[in-house]
Amino acid sequence: MRCLTLAGVLRDRGASVSFICREHDGHLCDRIEEQGFIVHRLRKGADPVFPSPAFDPYHAPWLGVSWEEDSEETRRIISTLDRKPDWLIVDHYALDERWERYLRPYVSRIFVIDDLADRVHDCDLLLDQNLVEGMETRYDEKIPSSCGKMLGPEYALLQPIYSELHDKIPPREGPIRRILIFFGGVDQNNLTGIALSAVMELNHPDIKVDVVISKKSPFYNTIRDQIVGRPGIVVHSNLPSLAPLIAKADLAIGASGTTCWERLCLGLPTIVITTAENQKAIAHGLKEQGLVKWLGNADTVTANMIRESISKLLSRRDIRDWSSQCSQRVDGLGVMRVFTALTISPDTALHVRRAKLSDEKILLSWANDPLNRKNSFTLDEISPDRHHQWFYDKLRDVENVFLYIVESEDKVPIGQVRFERKSEIWEIHYSLATEFRNRGVGRPLLKAGLCAFRKEHEGVIIFGRVKEENTTSCKVFESLNFSAKSDGGGVAYQRLL
Known part of the structure; x- marks a missing residue:
């Protein structure tokens, strides 16, 4: 999704952009094509991949094939293009310097988007939009000395609507009258349903609730059944942007992914539940700065914990300060900063x-x-x-x-x-x-x-x-x-x- 946001801005400014994606279960190739981009599809690997722990990145199995096979398939696609790409943008936890070095002769420059700092890259530009301890130094031994670094949420790849709204949305002042629940497009743990149960148990019919969940989710119908007879709860799917709902909400309950920066940009206080290992460092960093309330990981959080956390926030008097601190951390202009870095001459x-x-x-x-x-x-x-x-x-x-x-x-x-x-x-x-x-x-x-x-x-x-x-x-x-x-x-x- 962050690459789709960047691609939209690049195209609007005259660039030609195409995607290379593998057809894993739950892939977004159709959605990318709906946005008007060419997608070069790689077939899902036929057999499980067993990487070598001594040489391969921790997330190597996510690639679905060996890095050698993936790089060669990618090279063949690039070779069919009308011209040598100015940039190859790489956003995948399973790819490292070996893959990048193999493809370097076929592109002018390589731009890596990363969150983990757990492997070496051969790139000209690197983006990590997160806020974690040691951010300024954790890539020092993992990228070339000549590589440009864009580190921190000031480079977060948010849709342009967020920068437009950043200075227009006033800070929340309480009381909490509207809650937004969103745990991303997959939500395999049904945290959406658990959070919704917690809100319903509050017995506050005056609090409106917006629930965002994909129609492709295995829990979509369960969520729909859960809200029967509750007119103050609305389920939304396949939205072009979360920005309007974030702007209306007084409190959010969600995961610690890209949506973190969207909520911060519009000053929305959030209860965070992490859903993946790579989200924990981000959530910890945000919690240490007082920007979110982190309850823990998905496997440890219960509906009762969520309910108690919301109850405490209902009487919290410094919501305005919390909201203002959030909006001051992210201005929504990250995508323009990255665009400029890619196109400057x-x-x-x-x-x-x-x-x-x-x-x-x-x-x-x-x-x-x-x-x-x-x-x-x-x-x-x-x-x-x-x-x-x-x-x-x-x-x-x-x-x-x-x-x-x-x-x-x-x-x-x-x-x-x-x-x-x-x-x-x-x-x-x-x-x-x-x-x-x-x-x-x-x-x-x-x-x-x-x-x-x-x-x-x-x-x-x-x-x-x-x-x-x-x-x-x-x-x-x-x-x-x-x-x-x-x-x-x-x-x-x-x-x-």
């Missing part, structure tokens, strides 16, 4: 603005990126407190510091360019977000910053200093007509603006 139109208070977090993440620290003349990681003071000092020094954020047309931040007055000259610094590296964007970024600065400071001398081994930045400065000279372990660049 030296010809992408860039816009420049002065930095503002809300840029503090992203500037700190850029500053502490391992490559930026390696290329800096001061290698130590910057603490949040130290960066906070530095950032505020720079913003308040409006005459001597010009800190620019460079963005795409969709207002996705690409990097920063900073000018600081040093006596009669201005010192320049710049950095590029990791997901936009190796795409020829460094020169346009720096040029955009120089053009913005020149509008107010034409005729001044600009000075920059770069480590000799940072050949990429050296080439960027030289391409913009800076003169160079050696400077004790670095290269000094200077030009008249």
Whole structure:
């Protein structure tokens, strides 16, 4: 579903997108085709696959065939396309660097979507939209050093309607008058029915309930029978988006998958029950930050536990704070950030603005990126407190510091360019977000910053200093007509603006 969301945005902006899917039980090939995309179908494997624990990913059996067979089938499909794909987007827990390396000659770049950080990848860009402990470092030994990383829920692949509604839906204030129950498209444990029983046992006929469950679910008819005579409970199926129901609800009961980010984006407090092993770390991380109420895993949670949890929430007085905290964590713009990372080029139109208070977090993440620290003349990681003071000092020094954020047309931040007055000259610094590296964007970024600065400071001398081994930045400065000279372990660049 997250790939379908991304594919829709890519197509709307002119890209040609097709899918390769294997016909496992419960596959969504028909749904993808209903959305107007070509689906290249791989047949379900005839025999069970017994992977080697020493070499294969934990989820290798999910592939249904060996990785060698799957990669060769995929290669044959790619070879029939009209042109070499710009990107191969890989979203499968059973695939690792071996599969990716085999297909690399047949595509321009590889983009991996992952949640687990449990295997090595050979990719150019990696997305993990989750919020778990050690997020910033858990891929360090699992991807190439040149790979761009998009980590955290700010990159969550949500439908565009979520960003549209994010600033329009007010925080919940209580009392709880409407509950949304949704446990994904499969719900093999019938958590939907268990949660529904818990709500019905509350004996609060004034609370309306929306239940979302697929008509293909083996429990669909059971759920329909369960609500007979309860006009305040409505069952929904095959919805194009959950957003309208999330916006109406005061409380949700659901699993810890992609829907977590949809609920957070629209500020909906949630009781979470995990349904798979890979959901536990996500639920734990959200619970630790006070963003969800995690009851436990499906095999340990009872209707009585759910009922008691709801009862406590009915009298909770800080619902507004909880709701506001949720919406502040996810803004719904993740799909546009990923779209920009996939499509950016030296010809992408860039816009420049002065930095503002809300840029503090992203500037700190850029500053502490391992490559930026390696290329800096001061290698130590910057603490949040130290960066906070530095950032505020720079913003308040409006005459001597010009800190620019460079963005795409969709207002996705690409990097920063900073000018600081040093006596009669201005010192320049710049950095590029990791997901936009190796795409020829460094020169346009720096040029955009120089053009913005020149509008107010034409005729001044600009000075920059770069480590000799940072050949990429050296080439960027030289391409913009800076003169160079050696400077004790670095290269000094200077030009008249």
